Amino acid sequence: MRQRAPLLLISSGLALAVIALPVLAGLAGTVLPAFGYLPALGGRTLSLEPFHDLLATPGLNDSIRLSLVTGLAAALISLGLAGAFTAAAAGTPVFERMRRLLAPLLAIPHAAAAFAFAFLIVPSGLILRFLSPWATGLQRPPDVLIVGDPAGLSLIAGLVLKETPFLILLILAALPQMPVARSRQLAASLGYGRMTGFVFLQWQPLYRQIRLGVLAVIAFSSSVIDVALILGPNLPAPLSVRLAQWMVDPDLSLRFTASAGAILQLAVTLAAILLWVGLERVGATILGVMRERGLRLARDRIPRAVAIGLPVATASFLIAGFLALFLWCCAGFWPFPDTLPQDWTLRSWRTAWPRLGGPLATTLIAAFASAFIGMVLVVLRLATRPVGRPASVLSQGVMWLPLLLPQVGFLFGLQFLAIRTGTDGSYAALILSHLIFVLPYLMITMQDAWAAFDPRYERVATALGASRLRAFFRVRLPMMMNALLAAFAIGFAVSVGQYLSTVLIGAGRLPTLTTEAVALAAGDNRRTIAVYALLQTLPPLILFAIAAILPALLWRNRRAMAA
Amino acid sequence: MDNGARQGAKADASLDLRAVRIALNGQALLQLEHTVAPGEILTVMGPSGSGKSSLLAYIGGFLDPAFTARGEVWLGGRKIDGRPASDRHCGLLFQDALLFPHMNVGQNLAFALPSAVRGRQTRQEEVRRVLRQIGLPDIEKRDPATLSGGQKARVALARTLLSRPDAMLLDEPFSSLDADLRTAMRDLTFGAIRQAGIPAILVTHDKVDAEAARGPVVTIGEPGIA
Numbered sequence: 111m112r113q114r115a116p117l118l119l120i121s122s123g124l125a126l127a128v129i130a131l132p133v134l135a136g137l138a139g140t141v142l143p144a145f146g147y148l149p150a151l152g153g154r155t156l157s158l159e160p161f162h163d164l165l166a167t168p169g170l171n172d173s174i175r176l177s178l179v180t181g182l183a184a185a186l187i188s189l190g191l192a193g194a195f196t197a198a199a200a201g202t203p204v205f206e207r208m209r210r211l212l213a214p215l216l217a218i219p220h221a222a223a224a225f226a227f228a229f230l231i232v233p234s235g236l237i238l239r240f241l242s243p244w245a246t247g248l249q250r251p252p253d254v255l256i257v258g259d260p261a262g263l264s265l266i267a268g269l270v271l272k273e274t275p276f277l278i279l280l281i282l283a284a285l286p287q288m289p290v291a292r293s294r295q296l297a298a299s300l301g302y303g304r305m306t307g308f309v310f311l312q313w314q315p316l317y318r319q320i321r322l323g324v325l326a327v328i329a330f331s332s333s334v335i336d337v338a339l340i341l342g343p344n345l346p347a348p349l350s351v352r353l354a355q356w357m358v359d360p361d362l363s364l365r366f367t368a369s370a371g372a373i374l375q376l377a378v379t380l381a382a383i384l385l386w387v388g389l390e391r392v393g394a395t396i397l398g399v400m401r402e403r404g405l406r407l408a409r410d411r412i413p414r415a416v417a418i419g420l421p422v423a424t425a426s427f428l429i430a431g432f433l434a435l436f437l438w439c440c441a442g443f444w445p446f447p448d449t450l451p452q453d454w455t456l457r458s459w460r461t462a463w464p465r466l467g468g469p470l471a472t473t474l475i476a477a478f479a480s481a482f483i484g485m486v487l488v489v490l491r492l493a494t495r496p497v498g499r500p501a502s503v504l505s506q507g508v509m510w511l512p513l514l515l516p517q518v519g520f521l522f523g524l525q526f527l528a529i530r531t532g533t534d535g536s537y538a539a540l541i542l543s544h545l546i547f548v549l550p551y552l553m554i555t556m557q558d559a560w561a562a563f564d565p566r567y568e569r570v571a572t573a574l575g576a577s578r579l580r581a582f583f584r585v586r587l588p589m590m591m592n593a594l595l596a597a598f599a600i601g602f603a604v605s606v607g608q609y610l611s612t613v614l615i616g617a618g619r620l621p622t623l624t625t626e627a628v629a630l631a632a633g634d635n636r637r638t639i640a641v642y643a644l645l646q647t648l649p650p651l652i653l654f655a656i657a658a659i660l661p662a663l664l665w666r667n668r669r670a671m672a673a
Numbered sequence: 674m675d676n677g678a679r680q681g682a683k684a685d686a687s688l689d690l691r692a693v694r695i696a697l698n699g700q701a702l703l704q705l706e707h708t709v710a711p712g713e714i715l716t717v718m719g720p721s722g723s724g725k726s727s728l729l730a731y732i733g734g735f736l737d738p739a740f741t742a743r744g745e746v747w748l749g750g751r752k753i754d755g756r757p758a759s760d761r762h763c764g765l766l767f768q769d770a771l772l773f774p775h776m777n778v779g780q781n782l783a784f785a786l787p788s789a790v791r792g793r794q795t796r797q798e799e800v801r802r803v804l805r806q807i808g809l810p811d812i813e814k815r816d817p818a819t820l821s822g823g824q825k826a827r828v829a830l831a832r833t834l835l836s837r838p839d840a841m842l843l844d845e846p847f848s849s850l851d852a853d854l855r856t857a858m859r860d861l862t863f864g865a866i867r868q869a870g871i872p873a874i875l876v877t878h879d880k881v882d883a884e885a886a887r888g889p890v891v892t893i894g895e896p897g898i899a
Contacts, residue, residue: 566771569735572758573765574785574836581759584784588775669818670774 122494125487126508129549132524132542133511139523143369150530151362160370167367169346174378176262176342177349181332181382184269186389189324191270191424192277194417196316197308198410201290204418209282211425212275213658216600217650218428219607220272221628224340225643226431227268228257229438229636234446236434242447251446258343265342269334271424273327277320278421283558284319288312303410305417310401314394322506325383326513332382333375333516336609336624340631349375353518354610357525358618365522372518379516432647438640458637466623466645473606473622474649475537480544481552481601485594487545488552492560493582501557509553512546517610525614535619543611548601555600559593591664592671595657603650685750686711688732688840688872693744695727695736702740703728703893709840709872714863714886716875723894725876729842732874733765734758748872749839764838766846766862770825772817778804778828779813785836803831807861823854830862834869841866841873847882859885 142148146157164170199205218226230236233251242248257264290312297307317324333350342348347355353375356368407413437444442453495501501509512520524543528534567589571581587594612625621629627642665671688709695702702724709715719725730736732746735758746754753761772781782800790796804810807827817825826846833841846862847855863886866873875886883890 564771565735566767566769567773569733569758570765570767570771571773571784572735573733573761573763573838573842574832575759575762575787576784577759578757585773589773591775665775667777668775668816670816 118494121490123491125484125491125549125553126505128487128542128545129512130508132546133515133520135527136520136522136524137515139526140369140372140519141523143366143523143526144373145370146366148366148369148526150526151365153366160366161373163367164370164374167352170349173346173349173352174374176346177332177375177378178382178385180262180266180269180334180338180342180348181328181379182385182389183266184273184331185324185328185386187266187270188273188277188327191274191421192281193309193313193317194305194413195278195421196281196285197305197313198414198417200285200308200312201294205282208278208421211422212279212282214651214654215272215275215425215428216279217603217647217654218272219603219624219646219650220334221336221340221607221609221624222435222643222647223272223428223431224268224337225627225631225639226428226435227271228264228341228431229434229640230427230431231264231267232257236430236437236449239447239449248447257341260343260345262343262348265338265348266331268337268341269331271428272337273331274421274424277323277327280320280323281316284316287319288316301406301408303407305410305414306400306405306407309397313397322510322514325386326510328382328386329379329514329516332379333518335517336628339628349378350516350518353522354613357518357522357614365526369522372516372522375516376519379519383514432644435640435644438636439644441637458641462638462641465626466641469621469623469626470645472540472616472620473624473646476540476544476608476612476620476622477602477605477649479537479541480548480605481598483541484545484548484552484601485598487549488556488597489587489594491553492556493586509550511550513550521610521614524611525617528615528617534615535617537620539615540612540620543615544605544608547608547611548604551604552597552601555597556593559590559597563590589671592657592661595660599650599653599657602653606646606650686839686871687713687749688874689745689747690732691745691747693728693731693742693746695724695731695740695742697724697727697740699741705744705891705893707889707891709874709888711870711872712867714866714873714875714888716877716883716886716888716890718876718878718880718883718890718892719894721878725893726844728893729765729844729874729876732761732840733763733842734761762837762839764833764836764841766829766833766841766843768845768849770817770822770829772820772825772828772832774818776817777813778815778817778820781817781828782832782835785832787837799835803835807831822850823858826850826854826858827861830858830865834865838871840871843873843875843877845877845879846875848877848879863887 143153144160146153146155146159195208199208228235233254233256238246238248238251293311294304294307297311298304302310334348335350335354338348338351342351346352349371353368353371356364356371437451439458440454440456441451442455442457444451521543525534528539533539563586567585568581571585572578576584606622607624608622609624609628612620612622616622616625623642623646627639627646630639630642662672690705690707690709692704692706694704705728707715717725717728727736727740731740731742731754734756736742744754745752748761748763753763772778773784776784779800782803783796786796786799790799800813801810804813807830809824809827812820812824812828817828820828843862847858850858859882875882877883
């Protein structure tokens with residue numbers, strides 16, 4: 111096994127290459143135009159002019175501040191909620207039930223979740239309708255700016271709604287490797303409350319395990335585009351949103367400015383991460399001081415209830431938002447402050463239907479293809495890696511790269527490359543660009559399940575005379591069917607949710623439900639938005655349902671597999 | 674019966690460990706030079722962490738690359754170290770039965786049948802025959818998860834025997850069974866090995882296992898802190 115055959119080496123490296131090559135090429139393709147070099151658009155010499163143009167843009171400081179604050183605040187609040195929840199609930203049945211509740215939330219595309227949230231909180235949204243007029247006395251929607259507020263509060267809230275479940279799921283995956291029960295008993299015997307005991311004894315090792323995920327939340331939130339287009343402020347918008355607008359502007363010279371801006375976005379995200387590292391230090395110090403003082407908080411019933419209640423509330427909020435989407439998609443006349451529409455109609459569906467087919471097909475093709483190819487690549491990689499060795503730092507780094515970099519940083523350059531090679535607007539390029547993001551999630555989901563598989567089964571199979579290939583296909587793969595299905599559903603959902611890559615690499619010729627839905631954000635047609643947001647959520651949700659139900663059907667006579 | 678021919682066949686079918694030495698991080702775990710005769714059961718004893726399981730892994734072809742191993746393993750006159758595990762014909766039994774949970778009992782057994790046994794009818798008959806042999810004639814369609822611990826152990830043994838191994842490697846196969854079952858399983862397993870006339874290596878820390886094996890006993894590793 112020491113000398114590995116070239117074929118094995120290639121198949122194990124393929125997944126990493128499919129991530130690393132486009133990202134690195136994309137970065138290079140962004141840096142060059144940022145310094146004025148893009149022969150296709152007449153830029154043949156290196157200059158700082160794009161940066162001069164960029165810095166001369168009005169409101170740039172506000173945009174930078176918005177991106178920075180959004181990234182940090184969304185991460186801080188999400189981690190706070192997820193951490194407090196874990197401290198309060200770890201080792202209780204609530205925790206297991208939470209996993210079942212949260213997993214489907216992961217399937218919801220960011221854009222759809224943002225719309226659902228917006229439909230709740232806008233002045234004429236479901237919340238105020240429920241409270242009016244009996245509690246608020248309002249007969250007309252109040253004239254306040256809630257969605258798109260200049261401080262970006264609703265944007266942060268919308269991101270928290272989606273990132274808290276993500277972090278809780280990361281924690282759920284990391285927790286089984288920790289001695290939760292024993293350390294809780296130990297802490298309790300020393301008089302510590304449940305939450306303080308957890309925070310003092312377990313939080314730091316746990317945080318180390320999910321740290322990359324938290325940094326990914328910062329990178330995502332500080333450079334998000336689709337959610338910001340729906341919930342974020344407009345004048346000025348967060349940095350990434352303005353960059354994306356320049357990038358698709360008919361004025362081609364703006365692409366230089368956009369590229370320079372992408373470099374700035376990289377710097378802003380890096381700054382957010384560095385600030386976060388500073389916050390980590392502060393947090394660790396505070397924790398140290400509290401621990402040294404012997405703070406026990408033995409009676410923590412109320413904080414515990416709050417800590418469990420808040421994430422449950424955010425999840426319920428999201429579900430309520432989808433209820434609002436359902437109401438709007440079939441609503442006839444629905445004046446404020448009526449809680450329910452006065453009549454029901456399928457008109458919105460009928461009007462939208464003729465234009466839905468293309469985007470729906472593109473969405474499904476891209477999602478199935480990228481999830482399937484990604485699955486094959488990840489399985490190839492895991493199957494040809496030496497057994498029992500932890501993944502190398504390099505491969506971990508490559509895997510997390512697309513999640514830790516702002517997307518504009520490399521997707522701009524990738525678009526230039528796609529145009530240059532004439533592949534923009536082709537399915538192949540679109541699927542490849544989705545793979546960049548699908549692969550890391552597949553890898554993260556699969557590698558734990560892969561490592562958890564008892565290697566003795568394959569040994570028994572080969573000892574019985576089966577070739578390695580037969581042992582793999584007849585024993586390992588079927589035994590891992592449930593994990594494969596779950597990972598496939600996640601990869602599928604990631605592809606469906608892709609916004610920027612679809613806009614740029616699809617070059618407007620391959621619209622998906624996501625890009626169409628986000629494009630509607632600028633308008634005010636709630637019924638159409640509801641149709642698109644629901645339809646966008648449906649395919650990933652169906653796949654999650656299949657991944658959850660199929661094992662029980664498939665293995666109804668195999669007790670050990672159905673569990 | 675022609676005694677000379679038997680003798681010759683026996684010598685040929687033995688499991689021959691020649692200057693086998695297994696090390697972990699440069700530290701020698703065990704050294705062994707031994708010939709296991711057909712039908713004989715060599716017991717290897719030693720404290721946990723002494724590397725006795727790595728000996729079986731080396732012979733079977735599953736040694737973790739973290740270990741370094743030297744020496745030759747000959748089985749039935751063939752040098753098998755360096756060959757793929759599927760070509761070594763060493764049956765493995767672990768503490769757990771490790772029946773494939775996604776197959777029924779019959780499928781588990783059929784998986785072990787060599788492809789040389791041809792024809793659906795013949796293969797099915799072979800599976801039924803072995804099930805009768807272990808005293809569980811009616812469980813062909815059963816889900817392995819619904820079997821008792823003793824039944825699982827018996828099916829695992831039957832599965833290994835069906836693959837017609839040239840040697841058996843037993844990694845503490847009885848330690849998860851309770852006392853009554855352990856004796857029965859021991860008798861069944863050892864009896865099958867003797868009947869098949871193949872060499873076997875038993876790794877255990879149970880002295881009773883070693884006595885029942887009635888073969889040579891090798892103790893490896895330093896007693897250490899004990």
